[in-house]
Amino acid sequence: MVGAGSAGCVVASRLSEDPDRSVLLLEGGPDRRAPGLARAIASRNGIGIFAHHRAFWPDQRATHLAGGRLGWYLRGYGIGGSSSVNSMLALPGLPRDYDRWADELGCTGWSWADVRPWFEALKPRLTASTDAELTPLDSALLASAAELGLKRDLDTFDDPSDGAGVLLRNATPHGRHSSAEDWLRPAMDRPNLTVRPDTPVERLLFDGTRCVGVRTATGEELHADEVVLSAGVIGSPAVLLRSGVDRPGIGHHLRDHPAVSVGLVLRPAYREARADLPCTGTVLRTSSGAGDGDIHLLPMHGDSSGSGEVHGVLMAALMTSRSDGTVRLDPDDPSGPPRIDLRMLEDPADRRAMHEALRCLVRALRSSAFAEVVEAVRVDDRGSDLTALLDEDFADAWLPDHVGDYFHATGTCRMGPASDPGSVVDLQGRVHGHTGLRVIDASVMPDTPSANTHTPTVMIAERLSAALRGLPW
Structure with a gap:
C-alpha cells in the first residue's frame, strides 16, 4: 500500500483484519509524534496546526485561477495525512451528489441509496459541539x-x-480523531501489518500489464501480489504518471470547492x-x-x-464546482512536486x-x-x-x-466505465487496463460531493476495502 492518509489508514486497517493477508503500508512523510506538533494535531481547535509548517507537504504549490500566481497548497504530511490537519468537520454530502455519480457519470452502485448505509455506520465515531x-x-x-x-x-x-x-466532527472531548487514530494505530500491533514512514514511492513495477510492486525514492524495489495507491488526489496520479500508466484521464478532472x-x-x-x-x-x-x-x-x-x-x-x-484543473509532472523535475493548476x-x-x-x-x-x-x-x-x-x-x-481552495480536492483518478476515456479506475478502484493495481482515495471520486471530503473519503475506503476482500460492498 502507498500512502497512510485519510483513506490509506482505513484500507490498511481493514485489509490486515484478514490474518492470511500481509500488508505493507508505505508513507512518504514521517510518523508525527514530536511533542509540540503532536499536541497541535491532537487539539480540537483546528487553527493552531497552521503554525506548524512541518505538518504540511513541503514545496507543494498550486495556481488557483487560470494564469494566476503560485501559492502554497496545504496537504497533510505524514501518518494520518490531511485527516491530521483538517477542521474535523463531518458531512456526507447531498443525496443528489451520489445519485449523479450513478445516473449521469456511469458509477452504478454508488447512488445515495447505496452509500447511505456506509455513512450511517460512521456516525457513532462522530460527536457534535x-x-x-x-x-x-x-x-x-x-x-x-x-x-x-x-x-x-x-x-x-x-x-x-x-x-x-x-456540525458533527471527527473528534471527542479529548481531541482529534484522525484516520490514523481511529483506524491505523489500533491495528499496528497486528503481526501481518508493517508501517514504514519516511518512504516515498517513486513509481510502480510492472510485468506486462500486471503491477507487481513499487520502487521507492531510494531505489528499493518491493514486490507484492496487489498494490493499492492511497497517495491522495495529488500523489496517486503523480505515481501513475511517473510509471507510464497510459490512461488519458490521469491527473485531469481536478476539482475543489x-x-x-x-x-x-x-x-x-x-x-x-x-x-x-x-x-x-x-x-x-x-x-x-x-x-x-x-x-x-x-x-x-x-x-x-x-x-x-x-x-x-x-x-x-x-x-x-464545474471547473476542471490538472495535476501534471514537472518536465524539468518529474520526481519532484507535481504542477497543480486548479483553474477555479x-x-x-x-x-x-x-x-x-x-x-x-x-x-x-x-x-x-x-x-x-x-x-x-x-x-x-x-x-x-x-x-x-x-x-x-x-x-x-x-x-x-x-479565492482559495477548501482543501477538498477530488477526481484526478476518477472512477467510471472503461468506455469513458476520462475514467481511470472501475467501480471497485481497479485501474483500467491493468491487474494487481487499485486506487483507493479521494482521487477516484467522479465529482466532488457538496461536503467536506474527509467523511466521503472514509466511506469510499471502507467500501473499496470490502470489495477488495470479496465482502459485500
Missing part, C-alpha cells in the same frame, strides 16, 4: 439564519435542505478564542440559482494568520454562483446577530467596505487575490 462549546461566531451564524429566511436547527448530517445547524474569507474584528467581549475548544462548530447551507445546497458559510473563531489584527473569519464556499471559476456558472455566495456572505454579516459580535470587517488591505463585494466588477477584480 455542545451549546457551551459554540463560539460567538457560531451563535451569530445560527441566529442570522432566521434573518435570511432559513431554519437554524438543521441536522447537517441527515437533512439535505437549506439552513444552519451544528472555491472559497473566500473576510477577516472579522470582534467586539472586545468576544475576542478571546479558546485554544482547547473547536474554532468552528456550525455551517449555513443555502442555494444559488445554479444548484441546491451549493453555498456554505462557515465561521472560524481565531487568527490563523498570527497577525493579531483579526479575531476570526467568515468563509463563503461554492460547494458545486473558469466555468461561467461557477463565477455566477460565487457572486451569489458573496451576496449571501454580505447579507449574513449585515444581520443584527453578527452586528452584535463583529466590530469591523476586513475585506482587503485597502480598507474596502463590505458592500463593495456586491458589485460584480469589484468582486471579479478582488477574487484573484482572495
Whole structure:
C-alpha cells in the first residue's frame, strides 16, 4: 500500500483484519509524534496546526485561477495525512451528489441509496459541539439564519435542505480523531501489518500489464501480489504518471470547492478564542440559482494568520464546482512536486454562483446577530467596505487575490466505465487496463460531493476495502 492518509489508514486497517493477508503500508512523510506538533494535531481547535509548517507537504504549490500566481497548497504530511490537519468537520454530502455519480457519470452502485448505509455506520465515531462549546461566531451564524429566511436547527448530517445547524466532527472531548487514530494505530500491533514512514514511492513495477510492486525514492524495489495507491488526489496520479500508466484521464478532472474569507474584528467581549475548544462548530447551507445546497458559510473563531489584527473569519464556499484543473509532472523535475493548476471559476456558472455566495456572505454579516459580535470587517488591505463585494466588477477584480481552495480536492483518478476515456479506475478502484493495481482515495471520486471530503473519503475506503476482500460492498 502507498500512502497512510485519510483513506490509506482505513484500507490498511481493514485489509490486515484478514490474518492470511500481509500488508505493507508505505508513507512518504514521517510518523508525527514530536511533542509540540503532536499536541497541535491532537487539539480540537483546528487553527493552531497552521503554525506548524512541518505538518504540511513541503514545496507543494498550486495556481488557483487560470494564469494566476503560485501559492502554497496545504496537504497533510505524514501518518494520518490531511485527516491530521483538517477542521474535523463531518458531512456526507447531498443525496443528489451520489445519485449523479450513478445516473449521469456511469458509477452504478454508488447512488445515495447505496452509500447511505456506509455513512450511517460512521456516525457513532462522530460527536457534535455542545451549546457551551459554540463560539460567538457560531451563535451569530445560527441566529442570522432566521434573518435570511432559513431554519437554524438543521441536522447537517441527515437533512439535505437549506439552513444552519451544528456540525458533527471527527473528534471527542479529548481531541482529534484522525484516520490514523481511529483506524491505523489500533491495528499496528497486528503481526501481518508493517508501517514504514519516511518512504516515498517513486513509481510502480510492472510485468506486462500486471503491477507487481513499487520502487521507492531510494531505489528499493518491493514486490507484492496487489498494490493499492492511497497517495491522495495529488500523489496517486503523480505515481501513475511517473510509471507510464497510459490512461488519458490521469491527473485531469481536478476539482475543489472555491472559497473566500473576510477577516472579522470582534467586539472586545468576544475576542478571546479558546485554544482547547473547536474554532468552528456550525455551517449555513443555502442555494444559488445554479444548484441546491451549493453555498456554505462557515465561521472560524481565531487568527490563523498570527497577525493579531483579526479575531476570526467568515468563509463563503461554492460547494458545486464545474471547473476542471490538472495535476501534471514537472518536465524539468518529474520526481519532484507535481504542477497543480486548479483553474477555479473558469466555468461561467461557477463565477455566477460565487457572486451569489458573496451576496449571501454580505447579507449574513449585515444581520443584527453578527452586528452584535463583529466590530469591523476586513475585506482587503485597502480598507474596502463590505458592500463593495456586491458589485460584480469589484468582486471579479478582488477574487484573484482572495479565492482559495477548501482543501477538498477530488477526481484526478476518477472512477467510471472503461468506455469513458476520462475514467481511470472501475467501480471497485481497479485501474483500467491493468491487474494487481487499485486506487483507493479521494482521487477516484467522479465529482466532488457538496461536503467536506474527509467523511466521503472514509466511506469510499471502507467500501473499496470490502470489495477488495470479496465482502459485500
